[in-house]
Amino acid sequence: MKRAIRGLRAAAVTAVFAGGLLVALPGAASANDYGYTCKNWKDSSHNWSADCHVTRGKARTVTECANGKTYYGKWVGTGYWKFNGECGVYALMATDIQWKK
Numbered sequence: 001m002k003r004a005i006r007g008l009r010a011a012a013v014t015a016v017f018a019g020g021l022l023v024a025l026p027g028a029a030s031a032n033d034y035g036y037t038c039k040n041w042k043d044s045s046h047n048w049s050a051d052c053h054v055t056r057g058k059a060r061t062v063t064e065c066a067n068g069k070t071y072y073g074k075w076v077g078t079g080y081w082k083f084n085g086e087c088g089v090y091a092l093m094a095t096d097i098q099w100k101k
Helices: 001-015 028-031
Strands: 015-018 021-024 036-043 047-054 058-065 071-072 077-084 090-098
Touching: 021 047, 036 090, 047 058, 047 090, 058 077
Parallel strands: none
Antiparallel strands: 015 021, 036 047, 047 077, 058 071, 058 090
16 A cells, blocks of 8 residues: 555654664654554455544545546545545556545
8 A cells, every 4th residue: 555655665764773773763653643544444456445533634535546547535534434435447556545734
């Protein structure tokens, strides 16, 4: 998932080697501090869904399909939400959840 890849890059940037040991700087913990959590991920070749809890800020879905189109959900605020995306007859290529403060 795109979110996980970005999170790993951020953690790698905030880690340094000190005396042969890998030491994480304080920024590493906050690099993945998104204001939402999701569970019950389900996907098929054409759609996906997840149950998400937005704890602060706003979040929205991103669905990339084989027809070259990217679909964005509406920004939603705090609360429990059923996030999903649909590509119709086209294959599901990627999913993401965007978050902002």
